[in-house]
Amino acid sequence: MTTKKIGSELVSALVTTLWFVVLLFPFLVMKVNVTSGKAIVIFRWSALPMLAVTTFVLSFAWSRALEWNDHRGDKTPVRTPLTAVREFIHRALAQKSIRRTALAALMTVVVAYPFVLGMYHTNIMITALIYVILALGLNIVVGLGGLLNLGYAAFFAVGAYTYGLLWRYAGPAFVAAGINTGWLFWIALPTAGILATLFGILLSLPVLRLRGDYLAIITLAFGEIVRMVLQNSGDVTGGATGISLIPRPWFFNLRLPPSQAATYIYYIVLVLVIMTIFVVRRIEDSRVGRALEAMREDEIACEAMGIDLVRNKLSTFALGAFWAGIAGVILAAQTTYINPDSFTLWESIMVLMAIVIGGTGSIPGAIGGAMLLKLLPEYFRPLAQYRMLIYGIAMIIIIIFKPDGLFPRNRKKYTFVEKSPSDAGSGAVQ
Amino acid sequence: MDYFLKLFLSGTAKGSIYALIALGYTMVYGIVQLINFAHGEVYMLGGFTALIVGGYLFMLGMPVWAVLVLSILASIVFSAAFGFTIERLAYRPLRNKPRLSALISAIGISMILQNFVMLAQTEKYLSFPSYLPELTFLLPVREYINSTQFIILVTTSVIMVFLTALIKFTRIGKAMRATAQDKGMAQLVGVNINQVISVTFIIGSALAAVGGVLICSYMGQINYYIGFVAGIKAFVAAVLGGIGSIPGAVLGSFILGWTESLGTGYISSDYEDAFAFIILILILILKPDGILGKNQKQKV
Numbered sequence: 001m002t003t004k005k006i007g008s009e010l011v012s013a014l015v016t017t018l019w020f021v022v023l024l025f026p027f028l029v030m031k032v033n034v035t036s037g038k039a040i041v042i043f044r045w046s047a048l049p050m051l052a053v054t055t056f057v058l059s060f061a062w063s064r065a066l067e068w069n070d071h072r073g074d075k076t077p078v079r080t081p082l083t084a085v086r087e088f089i090h091r092a093l094a095q096k097s098i099r100r101t102a103l104a105a106l107m108t109v110v111v112a113y114p115f116v117l118g119m120y121h122t123n124i125m126i127t128a129l130i131y132v133i134l135a136l137g138l139n140i141v142v143g144l145g146g147l148l149n150l151g152y153a154a155f156f157a158v159g160a161y162t163y164g165l166l167w168r169y170a171g172p173a174f175v176a177a178g179i180n181t182g183w184l185f186w187i188a189l190p191t192a193g194i195l196a197t198l199f200g201i202l203l204s205l206p207v208l209r210l211r212g213d214y215l216a217i218i219t220l221a222f223g224e225i226v227r228m229v230l231q232n233s234g235d236v237t238g239g240a241t242g243i244s245l246i247p248r249p250w251f252f253n254l255r256l257p258p259s260q261a262a263t264y265i266y267y268i269v270l271v272l273v274i275m276t277i278f279v280v281r282r283i284e285d286s287r288v289g290r291a292l293e294a295m296r297e298d299e300i301a302c303e304a305m306g307i308d309l310v311r312n313k314l315s316t317f318a319l320g321a322f323w324a325g326i327a328g329v330i331l332a333a334q335t336t337y338i339n340p341d342s343f344t345l346w347e348s349i350m351v352l353m354a355i356v357i358g359g360t361g362s363i364p365g366a367i368g369g370a371m372l373l374k375l376l377p378e379y380f381r382p383l384a385q386y387r388m389l390i391y392g393i394a395m396i397i398i399i400i401f402k403p404d405g406l407f408p409r410n411r412k413k414y415t416f417v418e419k420s421p422s423d424a425g426s427g428a429v430q
Numbered sequence: 431m432d433y434f435l436k437l438f439l440s441g442t443a444k445g446s447i448y449a450l451i452a453l454g455y456t457m458v459y460g461i462v463q464l465i466n467f468a469h470g471e472v473y474m475l476g477g478f479t480a481l482i483v484g485g486y487l488f489m490l491g492m493p494v495w496a497v498l499v500l501s502i503l504a505s506i507v508f509s510a511a512f513g514f515t516i517e518r519l520a521y522r523p524l525r526n527k528p529r530l531s532a533l534i535s536a537i538g539i540s541m542i543l544q545n546f547v548m549l550a551q552t553e554k555y556l557s558f559p560s561y562l563p564e565l566t567f568l569l570p571v572r573e574y575i576n577s578t579q580f581i582i583l584v585t586t587s588v589i590m591v592f593l594t595a596l597i598k599f600t601r602i603g604k605a606m607r608a609t610a611q612d613k614g615m616a617q618l619v620g621v622n623i624n625q626v627i628s629v630t631f632i633i634g635s636a637l638a639a640v641g642g643v644l645i646c647s648y649m650g651q652i653n654y655y656i657g658f659v660a661g662i663k664a665f666v667a668a669v670l671g672g673i674g675s676i677p678g679a680v681l682g683s684f685i686l687g688w689t690e691s692l693g694t695g696y697i698s699s700d701y702e703d704a705f706a707f708i709i710l711i712l713i714l715i716l717k718p719d720g721i722l723g724k725n726q727k728q729k730v
Contacts, residue, residue: 025509026504027475027550032482032555039485066523127494206715213465217665218532218714221707233698349537356534385549392541398533400523401537 009063016059021052069401110270114263122262124378126334129269131370132212135354136276137323138365142352143361143409144289145316146296148216151203151223155196155321157230157343161329162195164190164243165236171247185249188329189308197318198327201336204317208310223348229338242339262334269330276323280363283319292316293361353391357398359405368407373388432550436574436690437695443579445687446586448646450641452671452679454591454634456511460610460674461630463529467536468516469638470661472509473544474654476639477646478547480505481558488559498561505639512543513635514628522624540658547654555653558646582644589637590680597676602629610674658705666710672723681721700717 028047033040092098114122134156137179141149166188174181202221207215230237237243248261249268256261283289294302295312303309332338358369377387400403451473458466484501492500520535561672565577597603608616609626617623646652647658666688671678693705713720 019511019515023508023515026476026479026482026508027547030486031551032478032485033557033560034481034485034550039481039488039556039559041482041486041489064517069523146530148533208715209718213463213529213533214669214714214718216670218711220662221666221710224708225704225711228701228704232698349541352534352537386545388541389545389549392538392545395538395541396520396535399535400520403527403531403725421437 002356004129009060012063013056013060017052017056017274019383020055020059021048024051039331056397065401099406102135104414114266121264122266123334126266126269126330127264128371128374129266129273130330131351131354132273132333133269133276133323133330133375134351135358135366136273136280137327138322138351139355139361139363139366140280140283140292140323141320143314144292144296145313146292147313147316148213148352149317149320150216150345150352151219152225152320152324152351153343153345153347154203154223154226156328156331156347157197157226157340158199159192159325160195160332160338160342161230161237161243161328162325163332164238164246166191167246168238168243181247182249184247185329185333188211188332189326191320191330194325196321196328198323200321201314202318203321204314208313220345220348221237221349222261223343223345227340230343231348238339240339240341242337242341244337246338247337249333250334258274265330265334272326272330276326277363277367284363288312288315321400341345350391355405356395357405359408362405362407362409365405365407365409369405372406431613433650433695434692437691438581440576440689441688442684443575443687444522444691445667445684446583447641447645447678448660448664448667448686449586449683450589450637450644452658452667452675454638455661456668456671456673456676456679457606457630457634459668461606462521462525462532462627464521464532465536465665466631467533467661468539468543468661469634470539470657470664471518472512472546472657473645473660474652474657475512475543475643475650476505476635476642477558477656478551478654479639479644480643481509481556481652484559484561488597494561495563496565498711500646501591502640502643505643506542506636508638509524509642510632513631513638517628517631517718540661544654544658553654555651558650558652560650561646565702578644580649582648584641585644589640593633593637594676596616596633602626606630614626625666651678663703663706666706670712670713670721672720675720675722678720680724685721 028051029044031042031044033042078427085366093102094419096245113125134152138152140151141147141152163185166184171181171184174184203219207218210218230238231241234241249264287418291307291312293301294307299309302312351370354373355366356369357372358367359365373391378382383390436658451469454469454472458469465727480501483504484497488494489495489502499524516539520539521532524532524535560578562578562581565580568575568577597606603625605621606629608619608621609623613623616626616696636718641660642657663686664683667683668679669682670685671680671682673679686709689705689709690702694702717723
C-alpha cells in the first residue's frame with residue numbers, strides 16, 4: 001500500500017472522526033437531568049478526547065476491514081496457523097476411533113460438571129442449556145426454513161405457563177391426595193410440548209400467505225399479544241406478579257436440597273439437549289429437512305418441484321415451537337418462579353442473536369452461540385451494563401464480515417467422480 | 431357523543447404523530463425494501479436532542495420561542511445525521527446480501543442506540559418540558575382539543591403536503607420514485623442510487639425527529655425505550671396502509687390512532703398496545719398488501 005493511499009485514508013478517518021464527534025457531542029459530552037420541570041445540562045469535557053481517539057482508530061479500522069471484506073474472495077485464501085489447526089482437527093475427527101474418544105471425553109466432562117464445579121456454576125450451565133434447546137428449536141424455523149420468527153418467546157412462555165398453571169390449579173389436588181407434587185413436572189413436560197406445538201400450528205395458519213418481513217412482524221405481534229394476555233389476565237395467570245413456588249421435579253420420593261435439585265435438573269436438561277441435537281440432526285437430513293431448505297432458498301421453485309409449502313411451513317413452526325415449550329417447562333422448574341417479563345421481545349431477539357452469531361442453520365452454531373451469549377455475561381459481571389451494547393455491535397460485525405457465523409455449517413457436499421473413458425456413462429455420485 | 435368526539439380527536443392527534451414516523455418507514459421500505467428497525471430509535475434520539483439542546487439554551491436565558499425553534503432545528507439536524515450515518519455504517523455494506531441480513535443489522539443498530547442513550551444519559555424517565563405555546567383561541571373548545579394536539583395536527587398536515595410535493599414535483603422526488611421501481615434501470619438512466627438512498631434516510635429521520643419532539647411534548651416525558659414501541663406501532667401503521675405507499679402510511683396511522691384511542695376508551699386500557707397488533711394481524715390475513723398497497727405478483 002502506497003503512502004499516498006495511507007495519507008488519503010488518514011484524512012478520511014479524520015473527517016469521519018470530526019463527523020462523529022459532532023454527532024455524538026450532545027449525548028456523550030452533555031448530560032441532561034430534569035428536576036422539578038427544569039432541564040439542567042452539565043458538560044463532561046473529559047469524554048471528548050476519548051471519543052475523538054476512539055472514533056479515529058475505529059473509523060480507520062472499519063474502512064480497512066470493509067476493503068478487506070470486499071476483496072478477500074479475489075485471492076487464494078492465505079494459510080494461517082489457525083486454518084492448519086482447523087484442518088488438523090477435521091482430519092482427526094474424520095477417523096472413527098478419534099471421534100469416539102473425543103465424544104467420550106466430552107461426555108465425561110459434561111457429566112462430571114455439576115460435581116466438580118458446584119451448584120453456582122451448575123445453575124448457570126442449566127440456563128445456558130435451556131438456551132441451547134431454544135436456539136436449536138429456532139434454528140429449525142430460521143436456519144432451515146428461512147422463516148424469521150420474532151415471537152419465539154411466546155412458545156417459551158406457553159411451555160413455562162403450562163407448568164405454572166398446572167401447579168397452580170392441579171397442585172392443591174395433588175397435595176390433598178398425598179401425591180408428590182414433583183410428578184407435575186413429568187406431566188407438564190409432554191403437555192407443554194404438545195401445547196406449544198398446537199400454538200405453533202395456530203400461529204402458522206394466518207402467516208402461511210406471508211413472506212419475509214411481513215412474517216417477521218406478524219410473529220412479533222403474536223409474541224407481544226401472548227405476553228400482554230399473560231400480563232393482563234391476572235385472575236388466571238397471576239398477572240404481572242406471575243406464579244411462584246413451582247415445585248422442582250420429582251426424584252424417587254426424595255426431598256432434594258437445592259444443590260442436588262440443581263444437579264438433577266442439570267441432568268434432565270442435558271438429556272433433553274442431547275435428544276434435541278439428535279432429532280434436529282435427523283430432521284436436517286430427512287425429506288422434511290431438505291424440503292425446508294428448498295423452501296428457504298426459493299419458495300416458488302420449491303413449489304414447482306412439487307413440495308407442499310403449506311404443510312412445510314406448518315411443520316416448521318410446529319417443530320420449532322415444540323422445543324420452546326419443553327425449554328419453558330425446565331425454566332419454570334429451575335427458577336421455581338415465572339412472570340411475563342421473562343418472555344419479552346428481547347428474549348426472542350436474544351435467541352435469534354445466538355443463532356446469527358453461531359451460524360444460521362448450523363447445529364454447532366446454535367449450541368456455541370447460545371453458550372457464548374449466556375455464559376460470557378455471567379463471567380464478565382463488571383461489563384454487565386454494556387452487555388446489550390456489545391451484543392448489538394457483535395451482531396452487526398458478524399452479519400457484515402462473517403455472515404455464516406462463528407461456527408458455520410458444514411453442508412454435505414456431493415462430488416462427481418469421473419471414471420476413465422472405458423466405463424463412460426456410469427459416473428458415480430458420492 | 432361527547433365522549434366519542436373526545437376520543438376521536440385524541441386518536442387523530444396520536445395518528446398524526448404515528449404518521450410522521452410511519453412515513454420514514456414507508457419511504458425507506460419503498461426504496462430499499464428494508465424494515466428499518468432503528469427508525470424508532472432515531473425518533474427517540476430526536477426527542478433527546480431537543481431536550482438536551484433546549485435545556486442548555488434555556489439555561490443560557492434565551493426566550494422560549496427561540497428555544498423552541500432552535501431545539502427543533504437541532505433535533506432535525508442531528509436525527510437526519512444519525513439516519514445518514516446508520517445507513518452508511520450498517521445497511522450499505524449489506525445492500526446486495528439477503529434481506530434477512532439487513533434486518534438483523536437493523537435490530538443490532540436498534541440495540542446499540544437504545545443502550546448508548548441509556549448509558550450516556552439516563553435510564554430514568556425524564557419529564558419533558560413543553561415549549562409549545564398555549565393557543566388562546568382554542569380556549570372555548572379546550573375540552574375537545576388542546577393546543578399541543580392542535581399544533582401536532584397542523585404540523586403533520588403541513589409536512590405531509592410538503593412531502594407529497596417533494597416526491598411528485600422535484601428532481602430528487604422523481605429519482606426516488608425511479609429507484610423504488612427499479613434500482614438497476616434507475617442507475618442506467620443516470621440516477622445516483624447511493625445519493626437517493628441517503629436522501630431518503632435523511633428525510634425519513636428528519637420527519638421522525640419532528641415526531642419525536644411533538645410526541646414528547648404531548649406525553650410530557652422521555653426515556654431511552656420510547657422509540658422501540660412507537661417504532662413498532664408506526665411500522666404497523668405503515669403495513670396497515672400498504673408499506674411503500676405514502677398516502678397508505680398516513681391513512682394507516684390515522685386508523686391505528688383511532689383504534690387505539692377508541693379501544694382504550696370503550697374496551698380496556700390494559701390492552702392499549704395489543705389493539706395495534708390485533709388489527710395488524712387481521713389486516714395481514716385479510717389483505718396482505720395493506721389497504722392501499724399494490725398487489726405484487728411474485729415472479730421467479
